[in-house]
Amino acid sequence: MSHAPSEGRFFDQPRAVWAVAFAAVVSFMGLGLVDPILPAIAQDLDASQSDVLLLFTSYFAVTGIAMLVASAVSSRIGPKRTLLSGLVLIVVFAALAGSSSTVGAIVGLRAGWGLGNALFIATALSAIIAAARGGVGRAVILFEAALGLGISVGPLLGGALGGISWRGPFYGVAVLMLIGLVAVTFLLPASPKPQPHEHTSLLAPVRALALRPVRASAIVAVLYNFGFFTLLAYSPFPLHMGATALGLVFFGWGLLLAVFSVFGAPRIAARFGDLEALGGAFVGMTVVLALMGALHASQTALAVLVIAAGAFLGVANTVLTQLVMESAPIDRPTVSSSYNFVRFTGGALAPFAAGKLGEHVGVGIPFFLGALAVAAAAVALYAYRTAFRDTAAVELDEILEFDTTTIDPQPLVPAHR
Known part of the structure; x- marks a missing residue:
């Protein structure tokens, strides 16, 4: 797997790639956008923190479930x-959420937003990989850069x-997604209408989990994302800051995530290896979450730890995404749908569980549970290490026995590493 694309041509990409990347930035703003305003929503609408955290749960749950149909829709x-x-749905539901007057309405509209997000995310990475110059590695870094930038700018915009x-x-x-919609409309070339033999089965992402x-990838990702979503959704409450201050803290977190996604992850993986880099990021994230649980009473310590977590998350996101895209011996849209279905649906439990535990058990308990989940991700990564290291050798028997007719009309060839 290539890790360090030549710097001179990294930004030399077609306009279609930048159009999709811009829309991806705005799409990923939705992940951290509501962080700075969660306490304000709870106060203004007289809701508990667990009620408000349903904004994340509904968003992630519907995003994950909708991933099952995203590849089937795209193939048709x-x-x-x-x-x-997907972009149209995000524009509509985001605007409607801003016009709502109850937490229940916002939770429901965030679910619709998640549907649009699923259609977009499941297709965006494949579109960037198809259009970008420099291979899968460079395309993944571009995608993760968009993710990092969106996550960092989202809280800043949300705070302001x-x-x-x-x-x-x-x-x-x-408004920003409407701009992205226009850009993608005019800059991304029209794709030919898929033929019936190219249609992907609705069950293809589920069948793919047999590989x-x-x-x-799904097991490792869902455990890791439980810790990720716990930090993202729950941290604003024990921080006890206003919207602007929270926006700045999460901007620092997202900025560090973006820097390590684009510049740190490829170099660390090239030096130590993919699995070692990912495992190290998981260990670092486990330590950070455990410290957050222990030091939650200190606003300064908690803010510093939130920002520091961005470095480990940046490395983990990029390396894990590239491993997923290059290890699976089936088409990438189906892999993306299957992988994202598991990680988003499972991760949707984290915000609500964190809210309930924080309210009824202890403020630091959600962070300890998140640390345990990420530690379990590191154990799962080690247990499944051969699935990533030598896909062709390990999976040959499974591939030959697997019913591919409902997954991919293309020849089933493992990705070259």
Whole structure:
């Protein structure tokens, strides 16, 4: 696997790639956008923190479930139409969420937002890989750069607009995503309408979990994302900060995540190896979450640890995504749908569980549980290490026995590493 693309040509990409990347930035803003305004929503709408954290649960749960149909939709209407459909849904539901007056309504509208997000995310990475120059490694780094930038700018925008009104960030995303919709419409080339023999079965992402590399990726990812989503969703409450201050803290977190996604991860993986880099990131994240649980009473310590977590998350996101895309011996849209279905659906439990534990058991308990989940991800990574290291050798028997007719019309060839 190549890790360090030549710097001179890294940004030399077609306009279509930048159009999708911009839309991806805005899409990923939705992950951290509501962080700075969670306490304000709880206060203004007289809701508990566990009620407000359902904004994350509904978003992630629907995103994960919708991943099951995303590849099937894309194989029927084409990647570009799928991307545009997702963008339209995000624009509509983000705007409606900003106009709502109850937490229940916002939770429901965030679910619709998650549906649009699923259609977009499941297709965006494949679209960037198909259009980008420099191979899968460079495309994944571009995608993770968009993720990191979106996650970092999201809280900053949320804090700035949330300082005026908690409704502002929702309207802001709707406007920015509308710009992304226009860019993708005019800059991404139209894809030919898929033929019937190219249609992907609705069950393809579920069937893909029978393949060991996909199953391994999903198990590792869902455990890791439980810790990720715990930090992302729950941290604003024990920090006890206003919207602007929270926006700055999570901006620092997202900025560090972006830097390590683009620049740190390829170099660390090249020096130590993919699995070693990913395992090290998991260990670092486990330590950070455990310290957050122990030091939650110190606002300064908690803020510093939130920001520091971005470095480990940046490495983990990039290396894990590239391992998933290059290890699985089936088409990438199906892999993306299967992998994201498991990690988002499972991770959706983390925010709600954190809210309940924080309210009824102890403020630091959600962080300790998140640390335990990420530690389990490291153990699972070690247990499944052969699924990533030598896909062709390990999976040959499974591939030959696997019913591929409902997954991919293309020849089933393991990705070259």
